[in-house]
Amino acid sequence: MAELTTEGEIRFLESVLEERRFRYKNLAAAPNPEAPEPRRGKKGLDILGPVNADRARQEPDHVRPPATDAGKMANMKWSFTDSHMRLEEGGWARETTVRELPSSRELAGVNMRLGPGAYRELHWHNESEWAYIIKGTCRITVLDIEGGCFIDDLEEGDLWYFPTGFPHGIQGTGDNGVEFLLIFDDGNFSEDSTFLLTDYMARTPQSVLAKNFRVSEQVFNMLSQKEKYIFEGQKPGSLADDRKAVRPSKHRFTHRMLKQEPLRYPGGTVRITDSTNFPVSKTTAAAHVTIKQGGLREMHWHPNADEWSFFLKGHSRVTIFAAEGRARTFDYVAGDVGIVPKNNAHYVENIGDGEVEMLEMFRAPKFEDFSTEQWLANTPGYIISDHLNITGDRWKELSQSLKKDKIPVKGDFNTKRNKSFSDFEELTL
Numbered sequence: 135m136a137e138l139t140t141e142g143e144i145r146f147l148e149s150v151l152e153e154r155r156f157r158y159k160n161l162a163a164a165p166n167p168e169a170p171e172p173r174r175g176k177k178g179l180d181i182l183g184p185v186n187a188d189r190a191r192q193e194p195d196h197v198r199p200p201a202t203d204a205g206k207m208a209n210m211k212w213s214f215t216d217s218h219m220r221l222e223e224g225g226w227a228r229e230t231t232v233r234e235l236p237s238s239r240e241l242a243g244v245n246m247r248l249g250p251g252a253y254r255e256l257h258w259h260n261e262s263e264w265a266y267i268i269k270g271t272c273r274i275t276v277l278d279i280e281g282g283c284f285i286d287d288l289e290e291g292d293l294w295y296f297p298t299g300f301p302h303g304i305q306g307t308g309d310n311g312v313e314f315l316l317i318f319d320d321g322n323f324s325e326d327s328t329f330l331l332t333d334y335m336a337r338t339p340q341s342v343l344a345k346n347f348r349v350s351e352q353v354f355n356m357l358s359q360k361e362k363y364i365f366e367g368q369k370p371g372s373l374a375d376d377r378k379a380v381r382p383s384k385h386r387f388t389h390r391m392l393k394q395e396p397l398r399y400p401g402g403t404v405r406i407t408d409s410t411n412f413p414v415s416k417t418t419a420a421a422h423v424t425i426k427q428g429g430l431r432e433m434h435w436h437p438n439a440d441e442w443s444f445f446l447k448g449h450s451r452v453t454i455f456a457a458e459g460r461a462r463t464f465d466y467v468a469g470d471v472g473i474v475p476k477n478n479a480h481y482v483e484n485i486g487d488g489e490v491e492m493l494e495m496f497r498a499p500k501f502e503d504f505s506t507e508q509w510l511a512n513t514p515g516y517i518i519s520d521h522l523n524i525t526g527d528r529w530k531e532l533s534q535s536l537k538k539d540k541i542p543v544k545g546d547f548n549t550k551r552n553k554s555f556s557d558f559e560e561l562t563l
Contacts, residue, residue, distance in 0.1 A: 170194040174201060195451060195463040202453070205460030208237045210452075210473040214245050220325070222364035224252030225306070230471045232321035237473040240497040241418075241442040242323035244316040248272065248306035251369040255362045256303040256331040261318040263296040264418035266391070266493060268446070270312035273370050274388070276302035282383030285376050288312075291392025291422075293407060295415040301331075305370055315444055319417045319497045333361040387414055391422055400545035401429030402489075409499040419501040423482075425450070425490040428546025431482035433506035436474070439496035443472035446493065449486030455479040479506065503542075511536035 169190035172178040178198070190197050212235040217228040231242040242261075245268075248254060256275075271289045276296050278284065287307065288294065296302045306312045335343065336359050344351040370376065389412040396403035408419035419439075425431055425448070445466045453463040456478050465485075466472055474480050484490045494501075510518050519529050 170197045172197050174198055192467065193465055195465050200453070200463050203461050203463050205456070205458065205462075207454065207456055207460055207462040209235065210237050210454060210462070211235075211464045211466065212238070212471045214469050214471065217245075224249045224366035225254075225311070225364040227325055227364065229323075229325050231323055233324075235471065235473065237475070238442065238471070239321040240319070240440045241495060242318045242321050243442065243444065243471060244318070244325050245313070246316060246364075247311065247313045248304065248364065249311040249366065250306050250308060251367050252306045252311060252364060253362070253367050254304040254364055256301060257328045258299055258301040259318070259323075259328040260298055261320045261323050262298050262417045263294075263302075264317040264319075264415060264420070264495070265294045266315045266317075266420075266444075267292045268313045268315060270306065270310050271308040272312035272314070273305050273307050273373070273376070274302060275376075276300050276383075276387050278383045278385050280384070281381060282385070283380035284383035284385060284387045285373065285380065286388045287373050288388060291390070293389040293391050293412065293415075293420075294387055295389075295412065295418065296387060297414070297416070305367065307370060315493070317418055317420075317442065317495050330361045330363065332358045336360070385414060389415075391420075396422075396424075397542070399541055399543040401541075402426050402431075402543035404542050406501045408501045416499050417497060419496045419498045421494040421501055423490075423492050423494060423543065425482065425484040425492075425543055426545065427484055427486070427488060429484050429490075430544045432540075432542055432544050433479060433481045434503045434542070435477050435479045436496065436503050437477060438500070438502045439498040440476050441472075441474040441480075442495045443474070443482075444493045444495070445470045445472070446491040448484060448488055448490030448492075450490045450492070451483045451485050452480055505540045505542070507536060508538065508540050511538045 169185055169187035171180050173180070195203075212230050214228055214230060217230055217234055220227045225246065225248040227244055227246045229242065229244045230238060232238050246254065267288050267290050269290055271287065273285065273287050274294050275283060275285050276294075277300060279300075286294075304312075304314075335354070335357050340351045340354045343354050347353075389407055391405055391407050394405045394407070394411075396405050402424040405422040406420070407415070407422075409415055423431060443466075445468055447468050450466050451463060452466060452472060452474070453461055454474055455461045456475070464472065482490070482492065515529075515533050518533075519525060524532055
């Protein structure tokens with residue numbers, strides 16, 4: 135039987151055991167698992183009042199936080215399901231900004247759907263716009279400052295970036311149109327406050343329009359008197375024909391993120407897109423990350439910006455360390471948004487049955503992070519040993535495991551944990 139030598143190990147194993155008891159209990163009760171209760175070991179008690187069981191099942195680490203959580207921390211999670219849905223002819227939009235999630239100060243996000251042929255009308259805004267295609271296909275147009283027009287067709291995993299003030303438009307294509315995530319470099323952004331072509335024309339006297347475009351005023355008699363925002367239109371022709379009709383831009387405003395060769399690690403993959411490989415994207419850097427079942431996006435922090443995460447697939451747990459003895463754990467599923475403030479250490483653990491797929495976005499020209507393991511591995515051993523009170527065989531085990539190169543996504547390492555858990559289970563069940 136393995137020896138439990140420290141209070142920290144016992145506390146860790148108690149939390150593991152409590153979590154597994156709850157998960158086994160839920161599995162036995164499927165397909166309607168009971169809601170978690172605020173109990174951990176000898177602490178806590180049941181809830182006598184009303185309970186939102188569905189919500190509690192989505193947030194087990196809020197109802198029964200890990201023993202390592204402590205202190206007060208702002209909310210760092212929002213689900214697009216909780217955002218107001220704006221329904222329009224041919225599509226919809228919903229947003230996550232500082233109004234929905236106060237910790238979303240540096241970036242704001244919009245989730246949008248356009249049917250086949252539907253437009254997000256021609257417009258511009260004060261913020262830059264970064265986008266990721268979630269599903270489907272679309273065509274984008276954007277005018278650069280030299281008067282050149284860039285037109286491109288995009289599909290799942292592709293990006294675009296439009297600098298502040300650059301006029302642009304989006305149209306759904308194919309049989310099903312498109313759904314995408316938009317990221318703006320200001321948490322106060324509102325999708326309702328963009329500069330729209332229809333609104334602009336309607337607020338300009340027809341005499342001025344006639345003078346500006348050198349035509350009769352009657353040309354503008356049928357202008358829409360309200361914004362169109364999202365509306366159905368003609369399905370586009372060929373990309374080649376559209377490109378022939380304009381003066382071509384010298385710049386590239388799109389990028390094939392999922393076509394990048396990924397960095398492969400024991401626990402998953404990483405693709406990084408920032409100004410080093412997508413030069414026009416001056417204010418937004420991003421990473422596409424997959425985490426295998428049981429894997430871990432390693433313990434790390436970002437020195438140059440807050441992280442704005444969007445979860446595309448899977449079930450994950452994130453604990454954020456905010457200094458001053460504060461830490462809080464959040465659970466995320468597909469469609470959720472997560473915030474991690476700059477320099478706050480965190481990890482992303484896959485606690486589901488399949489792969490986790492997520493995007494990490496930053497208001498920065500370049501992706502940067504510090505790896506906790508790389509830091510410890512590249513610091514003289516005696517310093518780490520003195521700080522962590524790890525000596526003898528335990529220090530030998532840790533020091534031999536530390537790697538000097540980053541392993542951003544680590545595989546499922548259960549051998550020794552399971553052995554300790556089994557021994558501890560015999561003592562406590």
